[in-house]
Amino acid sequence: MPFGPYHLALEEPVLIKLYVEGERVVGADVRMGYVHRGIEYLMERKPYDECLRLAERVCAICTQAHSQCFAQTVEEIAGVRVPERADYIRVLIAELNRVESHLLLLGLAAHLMGFDTLFMHIWALRERVMQALEELTGNRVQYAITRLGGVRRDVNEKLARAVRNAASEVRKGLERFSKVLEGDATVLARTRGVGTLSKEDAVRLGVVGPVLRASGVEWDVRRSDPYSVYDELEFDVVVRDEGDAWARFMVRYQETLESLRIIEQVLDRMPPGEIYVEVGAVPRGEATTRVEAPRGELLYYVKSTGAPTPYRVRIRTPTIPNIGAAPVLLEEARVADVPVIVGSLDPCISCANRVIKLKR
Amino acid sequence: MEVEEFLGRLVSEGVVRQYGKRRERRFTAKAERLRVAELADTMRRAGARLPAITCVDLGDDFELVYHFDLGGSLIDVKVRVGKAVPKVASITSAYPVAEFYEREILEMFGVKFEGLPRPEKLYLPDDWPEWDKPMRKR
Numbered sequence: 030m031p032f033g034p035y036h037l038a039l040e041e042p043v044l045i046k047l048y049v050e051g052e053r054v055v056g057a058d059v060r061m062g063y064v065h066r067g068i069e070y071l072m073e074r075k076p077y078d079e080c081l082r083l084a085e086r087v088c089a090i091c092t093q094a095h096s097q098c099f100a101q102t103v104e105e106i107a108g109v110r111v112p113e114r115a116d117y118i119r120v121l122i123a124e125l126n127r128v129e130s131h132l133l134l135l136g137l138a139a140h141l142m143g144f145d146t147l148f149m150h151i152w153a154l155r156e157r158v159m160q161a162l163e164e165l166t167g168n169r170v171q172y173a174i175t176r177l178g179g180v181r182r183d184v185n186e187k188l189a190r191a192v193r194n195a196a197s198e199v200r201k202g203l204e205r206f207s208k209v210l211e212g213d214a215t216v217l218a219r220t221r222g223v224g225t226l227s228k229e230d231a232v233r234l235g236v237v238g239p240v241l242r243a244s245g246v247e248w249d250v251r252r253s254d255p256y257s258v259y260d261e262l263e264f265d266v267v268v269r270d271e272g273d274a275w276a277r278f279m280v281r282y283q284e285t286l287e288s289l290r291i292i293e294q295v296l297d298r299m300p301p302g303e304i305y306v307e308v309g310a311v312p313r314g315e316a317t318t319r320v321e322a323p324r325g326e327l328l329y330y331v332k333s334t335g336a337p338t339p340y341r342v343r344i345r346t347p348t349i350p351n352i353g354a355a356p357v358l359l360e361e362a363r364v365a366d367v368p369v370i371v372g373s374l375d376p377c378i379s380c381a382n383r384v385i386k387l388k389r
Numbered sequence: 390m391e392v393e394e395f396l397g398r399l400v401s402e403g404v405v406r407q408y409g410k411r412r413e414r415r416f417t418a419k420a421e422r423l424r425v426a427e428l429a430d431t432m433r434r435a436g437a438r439l440p441a442i443t444c445v446d447l448g449d450d451f452e453l454v455y456h457f458d459l460g461g462s463l464i465d466v467k468v469r470v471g472k473a474v475p476k477v478a479s480i481t482s483a484y485p486v487a488e489f490y491e492r493e494i495l496e497m498f499g500v501k502f503e504g505l506p507r508p509e510k511l512y513l514p515d516d517w518p519e520w521d522k523p524m525r526k527r
Contacts, residue, residue, distance in 0.1 A: 235486030
């Protein structure tokens with residue numbers, strides 16, 4: 030039974046072939062490639078600053094993670110140290126991006142459970158974050174705030190106040206929903222014990238991000254391999270032991286609150302100073318860096334020969350290992366639970382699809 | 390320091406040929422094509438994760454970069470594979486997650502992974518011509 034590539038309960042094109050016996054799923058297979066845009070291929074043919082703009086277009090919902098990760102990889106090759114203020118602004122946008130992304134998924138999850146009132150309330154809250162991002166960067170999505178060597182725009186007092194207000198509104202709003210997520214009969218019936226991933230399987234399958242942390246593994250790039258200024262900020266890595274769809278949603282819910290905590294610290298501590306340094310020609314060299322994107326570990330590998338364009342750019346997005354775990358999660362599930370299980374992985378299909386040759 | 394000790398041991402056991410340090414928590418190493426399976430088993434036993442495999446077209450050779458993560462440190466292990474007969478052992482038995490990485494490299498570069506359970510297309514359309522490996526440099 031095909032689930033996708035075009036399906037009512039899927040926002041993005043992916044094909045999950047389900048093998049079923051009656052209402053029971055006995056096997057599943059994943060096929061991607063429906064939104065291939067040739068990003069790794071194009072990057073080998075474009076100057077570094079244009080590659081940056083391309084990187085943030087790998088995915089609209091993890092856009093800051095991509096541009097930040099690409100920029101820090103190139104900066105490492107070039108031996109450039111980004112001004113501290115720029116690092117703080119990058120983290121500010123990245124965490125607002127995480128809040129926006131997690132709220133998007135939580136709303137979507139409510140929708141997939143058939144709980145549309147909750148969906149609309151959560152997305153109304155998300156709108157506050159979108160507005161704050163627009164004020165900060167000029168864009169609702171594709172913020173384009175990162176530039177090689179720093180950021181493009183500064184944050185003044187007025188903007189900082191607007192972000193603070195948005196953050197406290199979102200926090201209050203979220204606290205209202207905790208009762209619903211933890212106690213509502215619909216939510217619990219649709220998610221508790223559904224699509225359970227054991228700790229052993231999570232480690233064996235190499236899943237990342239909230240999916241891994243909801244199966245009891247404490248692993249977050251921001252803590253395990255700190256980048257930017259994360260080692261100066263206080264936050265908890267949210268871990269749950271249940272491993273089911275509910276735990277995956279709850280990890281994201283609690284992570285949103287942690288992100289708000291980070292945002293407030295950034296606004297308090299942001300040092301004055303320059304917001305970028307010039308990056309000259311990128312010398313021969315290579316670097317591998319990663320960031321914790323909303324969906325988990327995102328890795329970039331860049332190889333430079335000193336030419337104006339990169340020799341090779343490799344992007345490993347968090348959705349690749351996570352969607353790879355879908356067949357294991359779906360085994361023995363009921364067909365009616367498939368949308369919730371796939372949704373709980375928060376797959377970003379655009380992220381996973383990057384390469385194709387456009388010209389013959 | 391721990392990672393360096395570990396890599397030093399791998400060199401003495403012959404699993405990798407040499408290793409270097411790029412910066413804090415970033416290491417590189419080189420390994421022989423024929424010892425990739427042994428390398429993967431050793432890394433798995435040491436508790437390393439496999440965040441990615443990268444293929445780079447170097448002209449006459451392919452360079453496979455196995456990115457391992459050991460407790461927050463990234464170890465990039467490079468393996469040269471000749472372009473004439475691009476073949477290397479699959480590491481899917483040690484790392485199931487490698488299936489997607491290997492299938493992508495197979496269809497984009499044409500490197501064959503021996504023992505890959507389903508060497509089928511993952512991203513490219515089914516009717517994509519067999520001879521056309523889009524990510525190869527011309």
